[in-house]
Amino acid sequence: xxxxxxPIRIRGVLGNNKQFILGDMACVYGGILAGCSFFGGYPxxxxxxxxxxxxxxxxxxxxxxxxxxxxxxxxxxVIGASWGGSKSMTATSGPGFSLMMENYGYAVMTETPCVxxxxxxxxxxxxxxxxxxxxxxxxxxxxxxxxxxxxxxxPSTVQECLDFTIEAFNLAEKYRNPVCVxxxxxxxxxxxxxxxxxxxxxxxxxxxxxxxxxxxxxxxxESQTRKSKxxxxxxxxxGYRTYVTGLTHNEKGFPxxxxxxxxxxxxxxxxxxxxxxIEKLTMVEKTNLEDANIAFxxxxxxxxxxxxxxxxxxxxxxxxxxxxxxMVWPFPEKVIHKLAKDVDTIIVPEMNLGQIVHxxxxxxxxxxxxxxxxxxxxxxxxxxxLLQYLGGK
Amino acid sequence: MVEMKNAExxxxxxxxDGMWPTIFCNGCGDGVVLEYTLxxxxxxxxxxxxVVFASGIGCSSRLPGYINADGLHxxxxxxxxxATGIKxxxxxxxxxxxxxxxxxxxIGGNHFIHAAxxxxxxxxxxxxxxxxxxxxxxxxxxxxxxxxxTTAPHGNIEPPFDICNLAKALGANYVARWTVTHxxxxxxxxxxxxxxxxxxxxxxxxxxxxAYGRRNKLGxxxxxxxxxxxxxxxxxxxxxIMNYGTDEEKKQMRHMFxxxxxxxxxxxxxxxxxxxxxxRLMDSSSRKEKVVVQE
Numbered sequence: 203x204x205x206x207x208x209p210i211r212i213r214g215v216l217g218n219n220k221q222f223i224l225g226d227m228a229c230v231y232g233g234i235l236a237g238c239s240f241f242g243g244y245p246x247x248x249x250x251x252x253x254x255x256x257x258x259x260x261x262x263x264x265x266x267x268x269x270x271x272x273x274x275x276x277x278x279x280v281i282g283a284s285w286g287g288s289k290s291m292t293a294t295s296g297p298g299f300s301l302m303m304e305n306y307g308y309a310v311m312t313e314t315p316c317v318x319x320x321x322x323x324x325x326x327x328x329x330x331x332x333x334x335x336x337x338x339x340x341x342x343x344x345x346x347x348x349x350x351x352x353x354x355x356x357p358s359t360v361q362e363c364l365d366f367t368i369e370a371f372n373l374a375e376k377y378r379n380p381v382c383v384x385x386x387x388x389x390x391x392x393x394x395x396x397x398x399x400x401x402x403x404x405x406x407x408x409x410x411x412x413x414x415x416x417x418x419x420x421x422x423x424e425s426q427t428r429k430s431k432x433x434x435x436x437x438x439x440x441g442y443r444t445y446v447t448g449l450t451h452n453e454k455g456f457p458x459x460x461x462x463x464x465x466x467x468x469x470x471x472x473x474x475x476x477x478x479x480i481e482k483l484t485m486v487e488k489t490n491l492e493d494a495n496i497a498f499x500x501x502x503x504x505x506x507x508x509x510x511x512x513x514x515x516x517x518x519x520x521x522x523x524x525x526x527x528x529m530v531w532p533f534p535e536k537v538i539h540k541l542a543k544d545v546d547t548i549i550v551p552e553m554n555l556g557q558i559v560h561x562x563x564x565x566x567x568x569x570x571x572x573x574x575x576x577x578x579x580x581x582x583x584x585x586x587x588l589l590q591y592l593g594g595k
Numbered sequence: 596m597v598e599m600k601n602a603e604x605x606x607x608x609x610x611x612d613g614m615w616p617t618i619f620c621n622g623c624g625d626g627v628v629l630e631y632t633l634x635x636x637x638x639x640x641x642x643x644x645x646v647v648f649a650s651g652i653g654c655s656s657r658l659p660g661y662i663n664a665d666g667l668h669x670x671x672x673x674x675x676x677x678a679t680g681i682k683x684x685x686x687x688x689x690x691x692x693x694x695x696x697x698x699x700x701x702i703g704g705n706h707f708i709h710a711a712x713x714x715x716x717x718x719x720x721x722x723x724x725x726x727x728x729x730x731x732x733x734x735x736x737x738x739x740x741x742x743x744x745t746t747a748p749h750g751n752i753e754p755p756f757d758i759c760n761l762a763k764a765l766g767a768n769y770v771a772r773w774t775v776t777h778x779x780x781x782x783x784x785x786x787x788x789x790x791x792x793x794x795x796x797x798x799x800x801x802x803x804x805x806a807y808g809r810r811n812k813l814g815x816x817x818x819x820x821x822x823x824x825x826x827x828x829x830x831x832x833x834x835x836i837m838n839y840g841t842d843e844e845k846k847q848m849r850h851m852f853x854x855x856x857x858x859x860x861x862x863x864x865x866x867x868x869x870x871x872x873x874x875r876l877m878d879s880s881s882r883k884e885k886v887v888v889q890e
Contacts, residue, residue, distance in 0.1 A: 445660055
């Protein structure tokens with residue numbers, strides 16, 4: 203039985219369109235709304251609620267939940283399911299994300315649409331399992347070996363957990379790349395009110411299936427049917443008889459491992475299909491930046507205390523604004539570059555010892571001062587702590 | 596030579612054009628296992644649009660590349676986990692996994708255990724050449740005691756393990772072992788495995804002259820292939836000797852590999868059970884479907 207998205211059944215299973223739920227559960231809702239029909243799970247705090255929610259709801263809409271033997275297996279099954287024609291997803295946290303790195307790169311190399319939710323906790327190693335952190339913001343970009351272009355969203359609210367999971371599926375399908383929802387233990391275990399968008403307001407993107415004559419089909423080149431660097435998708439079982447490999451391959455998909463030009467051509471296409479669209483992909487939220495001479499640049503849970511600190515600062519007459527990165531990768535370099543021209547100081551609060559501050563500094567190009575505002579140990583910044591960074595400015 | 600002609604027809608029918616020569620060395624057993632599998636598929640007459648091959652990393656894992664069918668050449672050891680997802684997305688597809696001893700019993704051991712335990716509907720064809728061939732002859736989990744490998748240059752002291760015993764213990768629906776030097780039973784066995792629902796395993800003992808035979812002084816290719824005849828015994832004979840044989844006969848069995856069909860069940864496969872679960876839940880959730888409240 204092949205899954206078919208049934209909006210009425212989905213609405214019936216999800217229930218009322220206004221609910222008070224966990225961030226993790228909102229990722230489940232987002233996945234199911236997007237048409238996810240396969241979830242490969244493995245228990246890990248603080249992401250287990252996503253697997254539990256999927257195990258409960260996914261079979262009720264006709265999808266498949268399997269608890270795999272480890273995170274390597276769960277991402278592998280997710281990639282396999284995608285080739286079988288499913289929209290597929292997994293969820294994990296730091297240690298599991300580390301284990302997934304090899305197959306994450308495999309998904310990039312084989313241009314497999316899939317979604318990974320990373321409810322980040324602190325590390326290195328086992329760290330503080332029950333507490334939130336933003337420890338994997340660089341790993342998602344650089345953690346797998348070789349050259350990739352990452353797509354990563356960072357929700358700050360429970361509603362965004364739902365919305366961004368849908369968006370992650372849409373981007374994965376559009377670009378045929380794994381897409382990560384980089385939430386964290388704070389937002390994942392937060393309960394807030396959500397509104398489930400109506401079916402008519404829902405934007406659902408599906409991969410372009412291969413449709414042309416089977417003899418003429420070239421599986422790993424620019425699309426043969428439309429103007430795009432993303433090839434059409436030859437779902438297994440549809441007669442295209444495609445060979446898919448993680449080895450460097452030619453346009454037909456067969457191993458071509460010994461020529462510099464073959465590799466360069468492939469890697470440039472699979473990275474530039476995303477980087478060409480960086481302006482379309484940029485998702486930032488600007489608050490009080492018009493007259494600001496200090497700006498917080500942050501994302502995820504850290505944006506919440508930063509917003510309060512900004513309001514407190516404004517009350518004191520400090521001209522402070524906030525730039526929230528809803529999508530962290532690909533990095534909105536031009537937005538930051540322009541911001542750095544307009545302000546004297548950029549402050550980057552993060553729940554790590556300073557990760558996204560590095561691309562911010564790179565994009566700022568020395569036009570303004572860039573200060574890291576790190577906090578580790580599983581606690582979110584207090585607005586007062588961030589206010590101190592504004593003192594004297 | 597009617598058979599030779601048939602083998603050529605088989606290649607024309609099932610293999611991709613323009614993939615020759617293969618990567619395999621002279622005297623390698625991988626091509627023979629491919630040929631046996633194609634024979635079995637020919638006898639079954641399945642629509643090859645609905646057969647998907649998956650593999651990991653290693654010489655044997657390159658086999659799907661030669662077959663004109665959908666193929667997923669995955670990461671080292673993970674093919675069974677990938678295949679689980681493919682099957683979940685479309686249970687109509689038949690999944691065949693080509694893997695080696697390093698890929699399946701080494702790095703992929705955990706995935707093997709759990710795919711077999713769940714009785715995931717797939718046929719695993721593990722080609723056991725006692726060595727990591729592609730990387731140049733390193734010790735594998737099935738390298739016999741005392742053998743020489745590049746990473747066991749002074750002789751292997753690690754006891755090897757028997758993947759068939761493992762699969763049996765996990766309750767796999769079909770478990771068999773053959774060598775590439777036995778031409779008829781393996782084809783029948785692969786066919787039986789493919790027809791099974793749930794998890795099936797066929798292990799092939801296959802020579803690797805380059806990375807194993809040469810270093811272990813097993814002689815030229817012909818001698819090496821003879822080794823497989825001389826060091827294997829049908830499971831029925833093996834069991835008879837172990838039960839009723841003399842001590843001397845039993846002692847001779849110590850280094851022999853039993854071959855044959857070890858297990859043959861008909862338990863329902865994972866996706867049959869999962870389908871039942873989904874039907875049950877979908878029926879009950881449609882009965883008490885909630886109306887979306889518009890506030």
